[in-house]
Amino acid sequence: MEAASIPAQAALKRTRRRLDRLGDRGLYLLTGLAAFLSVAIVAAIAWQVIDKALPAIRHFGISFVWHSTWNPVTDVYGAREYLIGTLVTSFGAVLIAAPLSIAIGLFLSELAPPAVRGPIGSLVDMLAAVPSVVIGLWGIYVLLPVVHDHLEPWLHTAFGWIPLFGKPSPAGVFPAMLVLAIMATPIISSICRELFVSVPGDLEEAAIGLGATRWETVRGVVIPAVKGGVVAAIILGLGRALGEAIAVTQVIGNGVPIRLSLFQPGTTLASQLANQYSSQITPLSTASLIYLGLILLVITFTTNFIAQRIVHRFDKQRHS
């Protein structure tokens, strides 16, 4: 009886081992394939966008980037107005969002009583979860009237001598900046908070021990310790602002050419895409529209890549 069971057990062991080897290899291949797909999709997106923009690239060349006409009648297109619009709105938004976000990050990491840190932090993160189309809807019917009736006239009387602050207008670049700032703030502030929390407590205690006030500790120790990370956080916020299409379309007024006054309507690369998606008249106009998307992709890829490299380096530093 016992003697007979031994070969059977050995055979069982052998099949188990074979099954395990198969399972290990199978899971490795399956998961590896998934990982490959995840990375390949980045390349596939780039390839598709370039491929579909090709007719416009061939026709207009690189000068498309700085030509200002967009005329479906003569079938001549250029990206300049949209490119300027994208850069102006995004940088303006970050100019508003960055100081605000750093202050929120500092409040949540240094100042707030521990009991409220979690709840307030999650509420600020909630702001990032609000869909952009809802922010845009709110922008049209709540934000725009307030900006037009109160904020813009006030800025115009106070700083009207600067051409940037011209006559108030119902929709324009300035409200687009505000909307983008609302969207960028939770991104920047949540990264900043994590960075500030990661600064070793003994560094801060040493500064306080030397008699520094809280602000001096922040200025002299906390911010310098994570300066690169804060810059990366701001660039990530910028990336978010550069690529936003829907909410911007809803409040920017979609007008070309872009004017010197921030209160006048403008257009961005993304908002032009969101606005023209249904009006592709000629093959060349479709390709030109996708060319705009390609320019947008190049800009956001570069900014994100740089920022992510910095963030990843910080992560590694913290873990080692």
Next chain:
Amino acid sequence: MNGELSLRATGSARRRLLRNRTAEISMVLAALVALAVLAILVGSVLVRALPALNLDLITKGPATDAFGRVTGGIAPAIVGSLMLVAIAAAIAIPIGVLTAVWVSEFAPKRLADQVKLYLDVLNGFPSIVIGIFVFGLAVKAKVPVVGIGHHQSAWAGGFALSIIMLPFIARTTMEVLALVPNHLREASYALGVSKWRTVLSIVLPTALGGIVTGTTLAVARAAGETAPLLFVCTYASATVTWDPSQPVSSIPFTIFSYSENADQHAHEQAWAAAFLLIAFVLVSSLTSRYFLDRSRRKLGQVG
């Protein structure tokens, strides 16, 4: 004068304290501004949604009355959104979770870092560009992809949303898998259990709570996306369809098109749709965040 020592700060100390106070107050103000914006946003959606919040909204399709005003409801959009998100989740969850398993269990460190970097870059892609990608791949394809064909469809829309979800699911799953304590894996190996069985019956079940909540967050995010759908899934009929090879309406797109409509009734419906969307997104992300934190804490205690 009378020999008493004053504790009141003077001169430069006073200036320093004043500056410190100013800085502290502006930090508090910044946090208050963010909270106020959130409160005003959610509050105004709530208030303005009320006139159109009724049963018709979720049971009827859009229609116009004799005066050309928008009436009816957004039922096709609700069904469409459900369908798009279901398709997206069915594509993105397996690929995202498997990618995370490869990165945290199998991959050499260098490659793992690369995959993480590219996932983060993908996460930062403008969502409208992802719409263009799917437009080029499935809608305007030279060779029609089987079943997707040459036109807009819910398949194409769901695929676009799955690309939005993918990096999110993969990254949160990685985070949770990294929290699974190593001694659980080692205990399993010590018992002679092979790697694949360890992954399937020890690692993944331990991390399941975190994976589910991470996925919910991704679904909530994708449900609110409009931009990727613009090029691939917008020419929808006004009636409810369950056929994924046809283009379907969606809640975000309905809000977008109604918000630019001149009709007052369309605005009311847009606000009501926004209310439904925001309620879904905020409730699901709040609860899943709560559970994510809890499962993180639990895993932290085990380790």
